[in-house]
Amino acid sequence: MSMLCMRRLRQCYRETGQTVDRPRIFRPRVTTPAQDRYIRTSHLWDGSRMATTTARVTPGTHNPSISAQTVRNRLRESGLRACRPVVRQVLTRHHRQQHRLWAQTHRCWTRQDWQKVFFTDESRYCLTSGDGRIRIYRRRNELFTEVCTLERDRFGGGGSVMVWGGVSQHHRTELVIIAGNLNAVHYREDILPHVVPFLQAHPDMTLQHDNATSHTARSVRDFLQDRNVIVLPWPAKSPELNPIEHVWNLLVRRVRARAIPPRNARELAGALVEEWGNISQQELANLVQSMRRRCTAVLNVAGGHTRY
DSSP states (O other): OOHHHHHHHHHHHHHHSSSSOOOOOOOOOSSOHHHHHHHHHHHHHOTTOOHHHHHHHOOOSSSSSOOHHHHHHHHHHTTOEEEOOEEEOOOOHHHHHHHHHHHHHHTTOOHHHHTTEEEEEEEEEESOOOOTTOOEEEOTTOTTSGGGEEEOOOOOOSSEEEEEEEEOSSOBOOOEEEOSOOOHHHIIIIIGGGTHHHHHHOTTOEEEOOOOHHHHSHHHHHHHHHTTOOBOOOOSSOGGGOTHHHHHHHHHHHHHTSSSOOOSHHHHHHHHHHHHHHSOHHHHHHHHTTHHHHHHHHHHTTTSOOOO
16 A cells, blocks of 8 residues: 555544545536436437437426537437448338248248359449438447438449449359449340350359349340240349348458559449459358348348348
């Protein structure tokens, strides 16, 4: 024990006759327990509610109102913290029903069944992306709950590059750079030739693509039917079911991690093609093997958004 501590104990004993600390007078709490519950409940019902909004309508015990920082402190005490929301597409009741029915139909597919599916998709990459400064108050384990999810179309601004690719358990296509927007003619004449010859050589394989108009046009359906290509039925607005979506996210992270980031659309396209080739086939196989877990996750949320 230090000499300073001993002197303080002796002084305390002389003044009070004991060595325990004297009671201290703290600053009074500006909110009541009922107001604390109101603050917590308000932000649980509306995760995007701003702390300043709650502060304006919550009177203090000693002042006409409380500060926004007090609201943030109470939320932190309740286990709520401000985080960026997960962005997902808008789902109607019909979309959720279709997702649930599709997952029920395919949840019993084996790993061998999913090995016979060739997953394809397009994605647009932008040079710049806005933060939006939107924050959601949530608990640590509520990342993918519906009230903590922001539904939004995923096309951003600035210079951009649109790409197409396909993956399966043991194969992948090259990454195709799409000039301009993708329509049915472009898809039939420039995109499908990258995958149809492979599917014709492996008649047990099934093509997966979503319900974009460029994929479902009559000319495209006739083109695939004439070549005996089997197409997997796919529910609308279900990117979380497609493992290639994780490949797109992986490409984003790898391009952003480059020492010299791309400065224009041409450099961005080159970086995407290079990083596509750097993804190991084992990484792609692991994503394909997650399909049964994806179906189970969709059923657990009744066709809504999942962690995938």
